[in-house]
Amino acid sequence: MSRGWPAELRYGALTVRPLRIRDAAAWRAERLRNREWLAPWEATPPSGGVGEFGQGYVEAIRVLRREARAGLSLPFVLMVDGEFVGQLTVSGIARGSVSSGAVGYWIARRFAGRGIMPTALALVVDHCFGPVGLHRVEANIRPENTASRRVVEKLGFRLEGTRVRYIHIAGAWRDHLSYALTVEDVAPAGVLARWLASGGGIRPAPRDVTASH
Numbered sequence: 001m002s003r004g005w006p007a008e009l010r011y012g013a014l015t016v017r018p019l020r021i022r023d024a025a026a027w028r029a030e031r032l033r034n035r036e037w038l039a040p041w042e043a044t045p046p047s048g049g050v051g052e053f054g055q056g057y058v059e060a061i062r063v064l065r066r067e068a069r070a071g072l073s074l075p076f077v078l079m080v081d082g083e084f085v086g087q088l089t090v091s092g093i094a095r096g097s098v099s100s101g102a103v104g105y106w107i108a109r110r111f112a113g114r115g116i117m118p119t120a121l122a123l124v125v126d127h128c129f130g131p132v133g134l135h136r137v138e139a140n141i142r143p144e145n146t147a148s149r150r151v152v153e154k155l156g157f158r159l160e161g162t163r164v165r166y167i168h169i170a171g172a173w174r175d176h177l178s179y180a181l182t183v184e185d186v187a188p189a190g191v192l193a194r195w196l197a198s199g200g201g202i203r204p205a206p207r208d209v210t211a212s213h
Contacts, residue, residue, distance in 0.1 A: 002071030004132035009123040012202055016120050019064060019075040024057045026084035030108050037109040040071055041145050046168045078120050087112045090128060100136035101128060114203045118154045122192040129183045140166060140176040142165065152179045154200060155191055
C-alpha cells in the first residue's frame with residue numbers, strides 16, 4: 001500500500017473512509033437524487049459521451065483503487081451516522097520536488113450547509129500533510145460555484161489565480177479559480193483545529209417540526 005493509505009478519518013458523527021465497490025448502490029442513488037444539484041459542476045469529455053463513472057461504476061472504482069495503491073490518489077466517501085452523503089478525492093498526487101495533490105468533492109444537497117464538507121476536507125488535508133507527506137493541496141473551482149468556494153475559504157485556502165479554460169464541463173472549457181494550502185499555512189495545529197477554533201464543526205440536521213395553526 002502507498003504512504004497514508006488506506007485510511008479512515010473520524011470526527012464526531014462523520015467518517016471519511018476509502019471508496020468501496022459495495023458503495024455502488026448508495027453512490028448511484030445519491031447521484032440520481034442529486035443530478036440537477038451536481039450537473040453544473042461535473043467534468044465532461046470534450047468528445048462527448050458520458051462523464052465520470054458513466055461507463056461503469058465498478059470498473060471506475062477499480063481504477064481509483066489501483067491509483068490509490070500506487071500513491072496517485074486518495075478516493076474517500078463521506079458517511080454521517082452510517083449514511084452515505086458524498087465523496088472527496090485527492091487526485092494527481094505528485095511526489096518529489098512537487099509533493100502536491102488536488103482535491104475534488106461533492107455532497108448530497110440535503111446534507112449541505114451543515115459544516116460536513118469543510119470538516120471532511122479539513123480531516124483529509126491534515127491527513128495529506130501528515131501521514132501522506134504532501135507539502136501542498138489545491139482545489140480548482142468554477143467561479144460560479146459559490147458553495148464550493150465557501151468550503152475552501154472557510155478553511156483558509158489561499159486564492160492563487162485563474163486557470164483559463166481549465167476543465168471541460170457541460171459542453172465547454174470552463175475557467176477555474178485555483179485555491180491552495182501548504183503545510184506552512186497551517187502548522188503546527190492543522191486545518192481541523194483551526195476550523196474548529198473559528199467556530200466551525202458539524203451542525204445537527206434541522207428538526208422536522210410541523211407548525212400548528
